[in-house]
Amino acid sequence: MVTVYDGCAVATVDASGTEYSSGHVVVSDGVITAVGPGPFTGDAERVDASGCLATPGLVNTHHHLYQWATRAVSVDDGLFEWLKTLYPIWAGITPEIVGAAARAGLARLALTGCTTSTDHHYVFPRSGGDVLGATISAASTVGLRFHPTRGSMDLGVADGGLPPDSVVQDLDTILESVASAVSQWHDPSPGSMLRIAAAPCSPFSVTQDLMRQSAAQARELGIRLHTHLAETHDEDDYCREKFGRTPVEYLSDVGWLGPDVWLAHGVHLSDADVTTLAAAGTGVAHCPSSNARLGSGIAPVAALVRADAPLGLGVDGAASQENGGLADELRQALFAARLRYGPSGLTARDALRIATIGGARCLGRQDEIGSLEVGKRADIALWRVDGPFHADIVDPVDALVYASPPPLARLLVEGRTIVVDGVLQTLDVEAAGHDLRTAARALATVLP
DSSP states (O other): OEEEEEEEEEEOOOTTOOEEEEEEEEEETTEEEEEEESOOOSSOEEEEOTTEEEEEOEEEOOOOGGGGGSTTSSTTOOHHHHHHHHHHHHTTOOHHHHHHHHHHHHHHHHHTTEEEEEEEEOOOOTTOOOHHHHHHHHHHHHTOEEEEEEEEOOOOGGGTOSSOGGGOOOHHHHHHHHHHHHHHHOOOSTTOSBOOEEEEOOTTTSOHHHHHHHHHHHHHHTOEEEEEESOOHHHHHHHHHHHSSOHHHHHHHTTOOSTTEEEEEOOSOOHHHHHHHHHHTOEEEEOHHHHHHTTOOOOOHHHHHHTTOOEEEOOOOTTSOTTOOSHHHHHHHHHHHHHHHOTTSOOHHHHHHIIIIIHHHHTTOTTTSSSOOTTSBOOEEEEEOSSTTTTTOSSHHHHHHHSSOOOEEEEEETTEEEEETTEESSSOHHHHHHHHHHHHHHHHTTOO
16 A cells, blocks of 8 residues: 655655655655655555654664663662662563563653664573563564664673673673574564674673674674773773773774674764774764763764764663653754754754664664665654644754654554554553563562
């Protein structure tokens, strides 16, 4: 069936920044078949989208879905102390707890315009259970395009790392688990709804051997690589003391520079680091709210944009970003950049580009998603900008970014309608909230 979304403002976020004050987007079999100005004159089922702004669906490039069960814990600590408090709690997660947290987190993402999400899951309790599978099941239920990672930690406290020994695994177990996850779930086909990546956690929780072997394995399997990097001054100090290198220099030493890698945070990057990452095509997931919540700092977003490094937007885990919505991060990214660089640091359209085609570049999906162009997958957000809190703003992109996130009239993933007038069509949100509260209470018994 051919469907046209007609009469809306359109921000295509294509290479030329094409926009229409009143236009249309046509969808057939999950693919965009036409985008243009004015009404569509062909044969199609018409959806009246007047009063809306059509944008590509937002792409979330960094998350920890299991953390939805541990919000507002250790609220006044920086990253290292926050982790030391939460690691023992996270050691108690089960597939049931993770599934409940993931359904709630993904529902929140969908209701804030997200059509594609990653998840960095690196806590695998020794009690077992398929916690990674629980997140994948949740994404299938909600209906989002999903890029989960099989994360890992092999450097516990006994060996000089930060996480407790109860939540680390040995190298062979990790590599075998990554291979198994890829064999079971990874779909490299065009339009894929599910792709796996490998994701050792961070320099202070994994060994150099794990980093090197993960890179080699991922390239043999044809999957992408993800890790935290340059998030805090503490991490920078750790890398200099432990390896005699900055975090980016360490990344180069272990074979982690390349267009198949994207990094979470990148807060403390020098000009030379930015040049290095851009030249390698290595992406960065910018998480402005989480970085502010933990007091980590403000990432050099304007420098990354100028260097044309792949730059996406990330919500990060709800234990350090309790809001959990992606649309809010556009404004946060813009404001944070202006705090660092002044009023020319970032524009509204820069923020929208980072949240869409920038995220698609980080995930290697820029030829399929991230812009409204003929032949791309029909991942589309329709934002209602004619209501009382947005209609007075002449520019609809400014209304989206500077004001509070507009109501979501429609959200399409692969052409399938996921949200209608702010209501999730695929999941009972009240039931998901009940399940989340049960999961949070179960973990609360572990609180110190």
